[in-house]
Amino acid sequence: MISTHTTEYKATALKDAEQLSTSTDYDKAISILNDALVILPNDSDVSAKKASYEKLNEEKKAVERKKKMEEFKNSQEVVAESAGIAIQSTEYKAQWPDMIQVIVRNTTEKTVKSMKVSMLGYDSNGYPVKIKRKYGSESFEFIRTAENINIISKGTFGKGNGWEVDESHGIKTVLAVVKEVDYYDGSKWTNPYYEYWLAENKEKPLH
Structure with a gap:
């Protein structure tokens, strides 16, 4: 039974x-x-x-x-269009260290006041490396803030700007995404793509 x-x-x-x-x-x-x-x-x-x-x-x-x-x-309000290493000096890197430069575009009708950007670095073989600030700690994810940048509607920002890194950084390729944005009208945008982007790329070889 x-x-x-x-x-x-x-x-x-x-x-x-x-x-x-x-x-x-x-x-x-x-x-x-x-x-x-x-x-x-x-x-x-x-x-x-x-x-x-x-x-x-x-x-x-x-x-x-x-x-x-x-x-x-495809629905990001502020898009990181490109990222890479900007060289300030070929001889005096201790004084003028290389920078990570990220070019972003504001796709909205608003003006960007400030933003938080996440960056990942890779060596010449496409493997992830920890990014070290000129003076400070190092980590695979490099999050920095840009204040008072005033990106108008449809405008871009980033040329001639960047975040300095240690002179022995060893970075060949940089990936970046805008994490958060504050607009002048008082509104804020948190990028939903960020979490997906990070899970897809952090501590993983380029693909």
Whole structure:
């Protein structure tokens, strides 16, 4: 009797999970199979189905994440259009150290008062390096603020400006994104693309 009930329960669980999977509701399908594995802990059929749905679920979420990331990227109010190392002096770097320079564009109708920018550095082989300030600590993510920059609507900012780094920085490539912006009208914009950008790039080789 117990065996019959167990067989029926297993069949129902697999069927319900399969129906949920056809509508790509893998989270609920996996939940049903997790419950089944409490009663049937060594069942290879249930375990195999669960593993299959987990893989499909990961693929689904990766696609959703990529889509959301692109949406946020394309709707940024202030965009980091380029970033790199600006050389102030080839001989006297101790006095005039290299700078990280980021060119940004204000796509809004408002005027930018200040902004916070996140930067990541990479060596000549495309591997991440810690960025060290001229006087200060070092870290993979280099966050700096630009105050009173007055970027008008559709205007750009960054040429001739930058944040000084230690003379032995070893940086070949820089990636950057605007993290936060304060406008002159008192409003503030926090970039939703930032978290995706950081997870995609921080401490990972260039790709």
